[in-house]
Amino acid sequence: MFMAALILIVSTGLFFFYLQALCQKILRRQFTQEFSQSIVNANRLEFPSVRKAIEDLGSPVEYPRLTLTLKCDFLALTYLLKNAANVNQRYSYEERLLIVYFKFVFASLVSRHMLKLREAPAALKLTRILEYFANVVGERVNTVRFGNLTASDYLLNL
Amino acid sequence: MSDLLFTRGLQYAGYVVEAIICLLLFWHGRWKRLKLLCMYVGALFLLDGVARSASFSFFGQGSTQYYYFYWVTDVMLALGAFLLVCGFFHRACAQDEKRWAFVRLLLVSVFTIVLGVSALSLTRNYAHLYTMFIIEFSQNLYFSCLVLNTLLYVMIQQLEIEDDELGLLVCGLGVQFAGEAAGLALVHVTWGGAFATILFGYLSPICTLGMLSIWIYAIGKAPQEVPVPSKLGKKAALLEAVAD
Numbered sequence: 001m002f003m004a005a006l007i008l009i010v011s012t013g014l015f016f017f018y019l020q021a022l023c024q025k026i027l028r029r030q031f032t033q034e035f036s037q038s039i040v041n042a043n044r045l046e047f048p049s050v051r052k053a054i055e056d057l058g059s060p061v062e063y064p065r066l067t068l069t070l071k072c073d074f075l076a077l078t079y080l081l082k083n084a085a086n087v088n089q090r091y092s093y094e095e096r097l098l099i100v101y102f103k104f105v106f107a108s109l110v111s112r113h114m115l116k117l118r119e120a121p122a123a124l125k126l127t128r129i130l131e132y133f134a135n136v137v138g139e140r141v142n143t144v145r146f147g148n149l150t151a152s153d154y155l156l157n158l
Numbered sequence: 159m160s161d162l163l164f165t166r167g168l169q170y171a172g173y174v175v176e177a178i179i180c181l182l183l184f185w186h187g188r189w190k191r192l193k194l195l196c197m198y199v200g201a202l203f204l205l206d207g208v209a210r211s212a213s214f215s216f217f218g219q220g221s222t223q224y225y226y227f228y229w230v231t232d233v234m235l236a237l238g239a240f241l242l243v244c245g246f247f248h249r250a251c252a253q254d255e256k257r258w259a260f261v262r263l264l265l266v267s268v269f270t271i272v273l274g275v276s277a278l279s280l281t282r283n284y285a286h287l288y289t290m291f292i293i294e295f296s297q298n299l300y301f302s303c304l305v306l307n308t309l310l311y312v313m314i315q316q317l318e319i320e321d322d323e324l325g326l327l328v329c330g331l332g333v334q335f336a337g338e339a340a341g342l343a344l345v346h347v348t349w350g351g352a353f354a355t356i357l358f359g360y361l362s363p364i365c366t367l368g369m370l371s372i373w374i375y376a377i378g379k380a381p382q383e384v385p386v387p388s389k390l391g392k393k394a395a396l397l398e399a400v401a402d
Contacts, residue, residue: 001347007301008343011336014308018332021311022372025325094375 023101026094027132035138036131039080045134047073051127054120063113067106070126074102077133085140095136102129161356168363173207175370182377194245195327195373198238202366205231229292236299240269243306243331249324250314268306272298297342304335323376330372337365 040048046069081095091099109122179199183189189196210231217223244265251258276295311328314321341358348354 004343004346008340008347011304011340011343014304014332015336015340017308018311018329018336022326022329022333025322025329028322093371 020101023098026098027128029132031135031139034135035142036134037138039077039134039138039141043076043080045073045076045130047127047130050123051131054124054127058120063119066119066123067109070106070109070123070130073130074106074126074133077130077137080137081133084137085143095133098129098132102126105129161359165359165363168360168367172363172366172370173203175367175374176203176207179370179373179377182374186377188377192377194242198242199370199373201238202235205235229296233292233296233299236296236303239303239331239335240299240306243303243310246324246328246331247306247310249321250310250317250319265306268302272302300335301339304332304339307332307335326372326376330369330376333372334365334369337361337368341365 039045050066050069078091078099082089082091105122105125109119109126112119112122176199180196180203183192183196183199210228213224213227217227247261247265248258251261272295276291276298279290279294307328311325311332313319314325314328338361341354341361344354345351345358
């Protein structure tokens with residue numbers, strides 16, 4: 001009975017560890033160029049400033065602003081992921097997985113705040129996910145722009 | 159009824175994905191590089207998808223024949239999983255012969271220990287010698303595969319091996335092993351409670367499906383740069399030199 005309980009705890013922990021490792025592997029994807037910056041500028045996203053604050057000061061900005069910023073950026077980027085230059089108008093499997101992962105990490109950020117633990121690692125993870133989303137959106141927009149039809153070609157053909 | 163339908167749906171989805179992986183491996187000619195993976199997925203499809211289903215429909219769920227067949231194929235799959243983990247270790251140690259020699263010794267030791275520990279269960283159950291040994295051996299081997307797989311993942315991280323495909327394949331295997339081990343342990347903890355048994359019924363095919371989906375992602379999308387230490391490496395260098 002004791003061994004079974006031990007195996008249950010270890011295996012459950014490892015199950016979530018592997019899922020997290022998988023998400024980290026997806027996030028490590030190298031893009032051909034930095035696509036996120038144009039998306040950040042165009043949509044006035046704030047997650048790069050949150051990351052800079054954490055990296056410079058070691059701690060994020062005040063908690064209510066941090067959660068609101070990350071949540072707003074997440075909503076904007078998930079909307080763009082689904083609708084911007086996306087022919088199928090739906091998320092891919094890895095995007096779905098990362099959306100769930102974002103929600104888990106966000107919940108961990110909230111619980112860390114309630115338990116008065118360090119919030120910076122969770123906040124950094126969230127900004128990484130948002131950066132990935134911004135890169136994916138940027139890459140898609142770029143593909144449309146430099147595909148067979150340029151933006152001006154498209155407009156001329158209207 | 160709907161529960162059974164859902165579980166069957168998951169199982170058949172698993173078989174379809176197994177077939178897709180086999181096709182994907184042959185389509186891109188990656189089976190040469192991923193021979194063990196190809197063999198394991200093929201065995202999974204043939205034993206779990208074809209042979210078990212045939213045995214189920216021929217003998218019936220409650221028959222002794224199906225019971226024996228199920229556990230014998232389970233041991234075969236566990237052995238296949240163990241060999242696959244060994245193959246992943248070999249790939250991770252491709253650049254370092256000394257490390258591979260040490261890892262090989264470790265793998266042989268683990269297998270011997272699992273065999274020994276499982277044989278101990280024979281002394282406690284003389285009435286069901288054959289089945290007890292098979293069940294115990296299969297479960298012990300699966301759990302040691304989980305531990306070895308975790309060690310492999312840690313090794314990849316520590317040595318900073320730049321092989322994304324291997325990392326993803328190991329992650330997939332880990333999800334399968336950990337999920338099944340957790341489900342089985344839950345059944346043991348609750349003394350075979352109805353909820354735990356139903357949950358395990360769902361968890362097992364979901365984990366298999368998860369593993370296969372991760373493998374599809376790994377084979378189809380991960381960068382292809384893999385360390386090639388053998389003749390291929392020399393050929394590539396030669397081609398580069400000629401191109402220069």
